[in-house]
Amino acid sequence: MTDTKTWARVKSPWVLHFNSGACNGCDIEIVALLTPKYDVERFGVKLEPSPRHADVLLVTGCVTQQCAERLKRVYDQMPQPKFVVAIGACACSGGVFEGNYNVLGGVDKVIPVTAYIPGCPPRPEAILDGVVKLLNALNPPKPKKEPKQAKQPELPKEEAKPEVAKPEAAITQTAQQVVEEVKPIVKQ
Amino acid sequence: MSNNKIDILSIVASKLGSKVEIQPGHLSTGTIIAQNGLHRDVLKAMIDADEKTGITAITGLDLGATIGVYYHVHTSNAFVTIKAEVPKENPKIQTIVDLHPGAVFHELEVADLLGVVFEGHPTPGHFVLSENWPIGVYPLRKDVKPQEVKLVPTPASEEIKLPENERLVKIIIGPQHPALLEPEKFAVTVDGEIVTKVEPRIGYVHRGIEKATESRTYLQDVYLVERICGICNSIHAAGFVECVEKIAKTEVPERARYLRVIALELNRLHSHLLTLGHAGLEIGYETLFQYFWRDREPIMDLIELTSGNRVYSSLMTVGGVRRDIKETDIPKIKSTLKTLRGQLPFYRQIYQNEPSIKLRMVNVGVLKREDALKLSVVGPVARGSGVDIDVRKDEPYEAYGEIPFKEIVYKEGDTWARMNVRMDEVEESINIIEYAVDHLPSGPFRINTARSVPAGEAVNRVEAPRGELFYYVRSNGTDMPDRVKVRTPTFANIPSFLKTAIGESIADVPANFVSLDPCFSCTDR
Numbered sequence: 001m002t003d004t005k006t007w008a009r010v011k012s013p014w015v016l017h018f019n020s021g022a023c024n025g026c027d028i029e030i031v032a033l034l035t036p037k038y039d040v041e042r043f044g045v046k047l048e049p050s051p052r053h054a055d056v057l058l059v060t061g062c063v064t065q066q067c068a069e070r071l072k073r074v075y076d077q078m079p080q081p082k083f084v085v086a087i088g089a090c091a092c093s094g095g096v097f098e099g100n101y102n103v104l105g106g107v108d109k110v111i112p113v114t115a116y117i118p119g120c121p122p123r124p125e126a127i128l129d130g131v132v133k134l135l136n137a138l139n140p141p142k143p144k145k146e147p148k149q150a151k152q153p154e155l156p157k158e159e160a161k162p163e164v165a166k167p168e169a170a171i172t173q174t175a176q177q178v179v180e181e182v183k184p185i186v187k188q
Numbered sequence: 189m190s191n192n193k194i195d196i197l198s199i200v201a202s203k204l205g206s207k208v209e210i211q212p213g214h215l216s217t218g219t220i221i222a223q224n225g226l227h228r229d230v231l232k233a234m235i236d237a238d239e240k241t242g243i244t245a246i247t248g249l250d251l252g253a254t255i256g257v258y259y260h261v262h263t264s265n266a267f268v269t270i271k272a273e274v275p276k277e278n279p280k281i282q283t284i285v286d287l288h289p290g291a292v293f294h295e296l297e298v299a300d301l302l303g304v305v306f307e308g309h310p311t312p313g314h315f316v317l318s319e320n321w322p323i324g325v326y327p328l329r330k331d332v333k334p335q336e337v338k339l340v341p342t343p344a345s346e347e348i349k350l351p352e353n354e355r356l357v358k359i360i361i362g363p364q365h366p367a368l369l370e371p372e373k374f375a376v377t378v379d380g381e382i383v384t385k386v387e388p389r390i391g392y393v394h395r396g397i398e399k400a401t402e403s404r405t406y407l408q409d410v411y412l413v414e415r416i417c418g419i420c421n422s423i424h425a426a427g428f429v430e431c432v433e434k435i436a437k438t439e440v441p442e443r444a445r446y447l448r449v450i451a452l453e454l455n456r457l458h459s460h461l462l463t464l465g466h467a468g469l470e471i472g473y474e475t476l477f478q479y480f481w482r483d484r485e486p487i488m489d490l491i492e493l494t495s496g497n498r499v500y501s502s503l504m505t506v507g508g509v510r511r512d513i514k515e516t517d518i519p520k521i522k523s524t525l526k527t528l529r530g531q532l533p534f535y536r537q538i539y540q541n542e543p544s545i546k547l548r549m550v551n552v553g554v555l556k557r558e559d560a561l562k563l564s565v566v567g568p569v570a571r572g573s574g575v576d577i578d579v580r581k582d583e584p585y586e587a588y589g590e591i592p593f594k595e596i597v598y599k600e601g602d603t604w605a606r607m608n609v610r611m612d613e614v615e616e617s618i619n620i621i622e623y624a625v626d627h628l629p630s631g632p633f634r635i636n637t638a639r640s641v642p643a644g645e646a647v648n649r650v651e652a653p654r655g656e657l658f659y660y661v662r663s664n665g666t667d668m669p670d671r672v673k674v675r676t677p678t679f680a681n682i683p684s685f686l687k688t689a690i691g692e693s694i695a696d697v698p699a700n701f702v703s704l705d706p707c708f709s710c711t712d713r
Binding site: 017019025026029049051061065095100103123 | 317318321327332334335363364365369370371391392393394395396397399400411412415416417418419421462477478481482485488498499500707709
């Protein structure tokens with residue numbers, strides 16, 4: 001079941017684009033991604049107008065005062081599991097607009113961010129790379145051969161505790177766990 | 189132009205005499221200092237004398253004890269600044285909206301950012317800043333420090349006032365909407381399918397760039413003003429550096445002027461192709477969108493080839509350009525442009541004759557010539573309504589005076605005409621670039637300039653892809669500007685949409701709207 005869900009998520013992530021105060025530079029590069037030269041749809045990525053159907057939220061631009069609550073609302077409307085990708089220097093940290101009177105800062109001031117794609121604006125290739133990295137992080141390619149592990153020196157065994165049946169353990173990981181797993185990989 | 193002979197300054201002098209102080213030659217054609225409500229009389233005299241008189245921008249600036257309200261007025265052959273001042277304690281001034289309806293947004297902006305009260309304004313209220321902005325804090329005043337403003341995010345659920353008439357329905361478009369790439373809100377009231385009212389709310393992308401320029405050096409500001417708009421960024425940088433060069437009286441080398449023209453026209457090319465494609469998307473003609481964007485990519489490659497980056501070229505700098513074009517790159521530029529030129533007959537045929545385009549665009553959003561003049565619209569929107577304004581022709585900057593090109597004007601005034609103006613301008617841009625590449629003068633492409641700029645002020649107008657872009661820079665002798673004012677073309681064009689959408693079907697709103705080529709990151713700054 002977990003495999004099926006992961007497969008479905010990885011093969012057709014629907015993305016929602018939200019401009020929280022961007023200059024159009026990143027936005028146009030996102031649109032360029034959909035057009036023949038870059039054609040992100042070959043990875044199953046589809047631009048989706050409604051937050052309720054989206055898996056990934058692409059945010060561009062520093063968060064302005066007027067947009068902050070809107071951004072949070074759009075994020076709340078998305079179903080679990082959801083991922084947020086901050087595209088461009090402004091979305092990552094506020095960029096050149098950091099410290100201006102109407103600017104709160106980067107996207108992570110308002111909602112949790114899964115992946116950061118820096119650049120002003122990032123090239124379409126960079127956005128594509130970020131998206132593919134995010135997808136790979138959801139479904140890490142299995143190593144072909146397990147490297148042989150050196151034999152651990154045996155430690156004195158603890159006393160075996162009586163095992164309690166944990167039905168929750170069988171349930172697929174929660175979205176929060178997925179986010180936690182993805183974070184270190186994508187941040188590299 | 190028929191009325192090239194009007195000498196607007198002497199007309200004002202003969203009508204108002206010694207009541208106003210006239211400084212010919214200062215800030216383009218001249219400056220008129222009109223205190224105590226006389227600004228209205230000056231403007232009225234100018235409107236009576238010349239039908240093309242319109243408000244380009246209203247600059248508000250903190251002058252210490254007073255607040256300056258500068259009306260930048262264009263006529264058919266002149267550009268005049270009317271200067272008025274109001275005391276800081278009681279900043280009240282008479283509105284000019286009744287004389288010239290195009291000033292309505294300009295006044296709202298000055299009121300929001302500097303706290304000037306325009307008496308008699310039809311729709312006072314917040315326009316750029318949010319509804320719960322701290323009362324009494326006017327960000328462009330010098331005593332307000334950006335870091336000290338306490339921000340409270342605007343509540344997402346606002347109270348929506350329903351129309352009193354039960355037949356009417358209010359449709360809110362935005363801030364997050366599939367048809368808008370940018371967050372802006374338009375409340376459209378419809379009676380059945382017919383639009384009866386459009387109320388815009390901008391400011392969602394307001395980043396306070398004008399204030400931010402005051403705390404950065406001129407060199408840093410070039411990069412900052414570029415980031416007002418990701419589409420027409422070169423023209424923003426050019427508008428700013430030309431202003432600084434005017435104050436510092438810097439002579440730009442001949443080669444740099446041509447290189448700037450090449451960069452600006454490449455920018456126009458990619459912007460027009462983008463819009464022509466986007467219009468296809470908005471009317472449900474997605475194939476056209478994909479075609480145009482496919483052919484736009486080679487232009488992006490050319491921008492990267494000549495400047496080093498796809499979007500933000502950062503080519504302009506005070507005293508010239510930062511990069512020269514290599515001799516070995518010229519064949520590539522020419523061959524790319526030749527390929528694009530080969531595609532144009534196909535696209536022109538689509539935009540001129542294709543039935544689905546004609547059904548969705550002809551007679552949609554008709555803006556009559558008189559209305560275009562009254563609302564001071566600019567760029568392709570004005571030229572689509574038969575108003576022949578193009579700063580490249582009217583007040584040539586850089587090397588435009590030496591390069592032959594046609595000014596495209598259509599008389600129809602509808603969405604179709606506006607898009608066809610852009611279609612034809614694509615070819616003119618190709619001509620301009622080819623001419624500039626062939627006639628590229630030799631010599632240096634940049635001269636070194638001092639970091640500080642002498643005290644003074646300058647205005648500058650340039651033709652952005654979306655229309656006339658206006659810059660006002662005031663220097664206080666240091667290496668940071670005292671005030672930078674930007675009036676972007678979309679800001680001037682939005683009133684025309686509010687007018688033309690009324691009485692049309694709600695289904696025509698997207699096509700009509702995209703024909704303005706709206707750019708809200710420009711509008712809000």
